[in-house]
Amino acid sequence: MQNQEILQQAADQARGLAIDAVHACSSGHLGLPLGSAEVGAVLFGQDLQVDPSDAEWINRDRFVLSAGHGSMFLYGWLHLAGYDLSLEEVKNFRKLHSKTPGHPEFGETPGVECTSGPLGQGVGNAVGMAIAAKMAGAHFNTPEHEIFNNQVVCLAGDGCLQEGVASEAASLGGHLGLDNLTLIYDSNDVTLDAMASASQSESVLDRFAAYGFEVERIENGHDLQAISDALSRARANNNGKPTFIEVKTVIGKGIPEVAGTAAGHGEGGAKFAESARQGLGLPEEKFFVSEEVRSFFASRKSAHQSKRQEWDAVLAAWQAANPEKAALLQSGLAREVPADLMDKVQVFPEDAKVATRAAGSQIINDLAKACPLLVSGSADLHGSTKNYLKELGDFSREDRAGRNLLFGIREHAMGAIVNGIGYYGIFRPSGATFAVFADYMRGSVRVSALAGLPIFHVWTHDSVGVGEDGPTHQPVETTSGLRVIPNLDVIRPADPEESAGAFVAALQRTDGPTGLILTRQNVPNLNSIPVAERRNGVLKGGYVARKEEGELELIILASGSELSLALEAADRLGQGVRVVSMPCMERFDRQDADYKESVLPKSFRSRLAVEAGVSDLWRKYVGLDGVVVGIDRFGISAPGDTVMSELGISVENVVKQAALAGLSS
Numbered sequence: 001m002q003n004q005e006i007l008q009q010a011a012d013q014a015r016g017l018a019i020d021a022v023h024a025c026s027s028g029h030l031g032l033p034l035g036s037a038e039v040g041a042v043l044f045g046q047d048l049q050v051d052p053s054d055a056e057w058i059n060r061d062r063f064v065l066s067a068g069h070g071s072m073f074l075y076g077w078l079h080l081a082g083y084d085l086s087l088e089e090v091k092n093f094r095k096l097h098s099k100t101p102g103h104p105e106f107g108e109t110p111g112v113e114c115t116s117g118p119l120g121q122g123v124g125n126a127v128g129m130a131i132a133a134k135m136a137g138a139h140f141n142t143p144e145h146e147i148f149n150n151q152v153v154c155l156a157g158d159g160c161l162q163e164g165v166a167s168e169a170a171s172l173g174g175h176l177g178l179d180n181l182t183l184i185y186d187s188n189d190v191t192l193d194a195m196a197s198a199s200q201s202e203s204v205l206d207r208f209a210a211y212g213f214e215v216e217r218i219e220n221g222h223d224l225q226a227i228s229d230a231l232s233r234a235r236a237n238n239n240g241k242p243t244f245i246e247v248k249t250v251i252g253k254g255i256p257e258v259a260g261t262a263a264g265h266g267e268g269g270a271k272f273a274e275s276a277r278q279g280l281g282l283p284e285e286k287f288f289v290s291e292e293v294r295s296f297f298a299s300r301k302s303a304h305q306s307k308r309q310e311w312d313a314v315l316a317a318w319q320a321a322n323p324e325k326a327a328l329l330q331s332g333l334a335r336e337v338p339a340d341l342m343d344k345v346q347v348f349p350e351d352a353k354v355a356t357r358a359a360g361s362q363i364i365n366d367l368a369k370a371c372p373l374l375v376s377g378s379a380d381l382h383g384s385t386k387n388y389l390k391e392l393g394d395f396s397r398e399d400r401a402g403r404n405l406l407f408g409i410r411e412h413a414m415g416a417i418v419n420g421i422g423y424y425g426i427f428r429p430s431g432a433t434f435a436v437f438a439d440y441m442r443g444s445v446r447v448s449a450l451a452g453l454p455i456f457h458v459w460t461h462d463s464v465g466v467g468e469d470g471p472t473h474q475p476v477e478t479t480s481g482l483r484v485i486p487n488l489d490v491i492r493p494a495d496p497e498e499s500a501g502a503f504v505a506a507l508q509r510t511d512g513p514t515g516l517i518l519t520r521q522n523v524p525n526l527n528s529i530p531v532a533e534r535r536n537g538v539l540k541g542g543y544v545a546r547k548e549e550g551e552l553e554l555i556i557l558a559s560g561s562e563l564s565l566a567l568e569a570a571d572r573l574g575q576g577v578r579v580v581s582m583p584c585m586e587r588f589d590r591q592d593a594d595y596k597e598s599v600l601p602k603s604f605r606s607r608l609a610v611e612a613g614v615s616d617l618w619r620k621y622v623g624l625d626g627v628v629v630g631i632d633r634f635g636i637s638a639p640g641d642t643v644m645s646e647l648g649i650s651v652e653n654v655v656k657q658a659a660l661a662g663l664s665s
Contacts, residue, residue, distance in 0.1 A: 128420020
């Protein structure tokens, strides 16, 4: 390799940046930035094909730091490589409103490809990005012009690889033959509490070989030449296998007092900053970067820009030759969907009585025709979740353009991989499983909301209507548990037409994820409400489904399958009852004050809510003096309608409870 001397200087100066940043704020993690410094030098000084002047270049290599606690590794190298991350921002590490938060956050720092920190998430994200890159090549490359040929590189540690989500994702990545993916294992034999031998004894290398990876071990993870050679082999790999490189490093290298020990993981070595900097050959100046290193990376950045200009010429020729593909790509990058998307969904027959999951099958297939970049997947439940895209193929080794993803029984990996496809920035991905298993993927869902990813999930079999499978599969608490995640829209539609509005809402949203909560049991088409009111009402989150006649006496709120119960109860209770459909609390809460007042007048407090789930969240709408007909216990194994009735989710009980809500008899 060339430039070995300057790259070693860069590695030691990156160590100095990490030491100084962690010392300055008295918090952070030094182990990985110091232990993997040579890996960073080769990646950012030689291997990665990026354009630091344009962090969002669509054909860039993606680098994922799965071990996000080592964020100063990433910030130091992004700064040195010439991204829009100043030395002042590095000095502001972990300070309020800086571009260098404690863990990397997507959208906050140029060059950060995903929000990482929850261990193992980045591995799943990287698999998703590699899938998206293969999809992009299949959809957009032509024999004359290759515009997508980028690689995905992920750096992970023992903590990441001990997490189940990483194992799930890696297993699928190997099965799919993602030879554009390289996973670097920072193997330093240390975890936070103790040496790694206290909690693991398997050969991680053999495990990944069994997953279907091309594997190799670098015994000296500080040998620049060995790292360079391994990464070169990985980039040249076209044998249908992702690459796994175990790099044996010394955690905290550069601080002799803690190097190679569990104490080197966190900020424990920061108190030895002065002696460490001397040992690394650094001057007294804090946050030091030599002119030679800056000059090297400036030259590297210029070379990147020259290669980018060559790619731009290929792109221009491709655009001229393929205007329809170019328009489609631009729409994907802009996260655009057709303005008349709602009209693309067929209206359901008035006499339709189907589960909202079954309605979703028609809806998502209608939308897939209108949105060529919509991709869908399921955790081995397509037959139950009904979200399979018909005649559009399965993504596989043989078909990289297939738009259905078969995740296997890997809910958490599905969440992380869907996030990775979302981070890639072209496709609109979704995943599906039973609602009760949403908790298996909760870590990924939470991160998608934090990162503002425009992805969605289909969660079916929404409550005790599941029936005979019993309480293990009756998620009475799950919908409310998802509703409390900030920036996640949770939509529980009542019938086929509300379901149409729910799917369209999910695709129209560009600033965060959506979860669709769908029924197993059949529900009636609510023809007393015009189709447009049902569909567009979902976009607003809540709407008046039944207007009272004369004096308002009671407001009944409901979501999902319970809306039909509320409407029937209102008919029995009299003309003064208003029924409000509330399929999405989050969307409703974002409406302006006038709209919310028109649906739920503040001065009128006689209110009742009904939902086959835990009751507390409905208190924000009915108040402490209102009534909630809910289920604050686990379910029962019996036919679904029997369980509903037994647990009080019935027209008769709603009518009975109306008196407690203030309706005069």
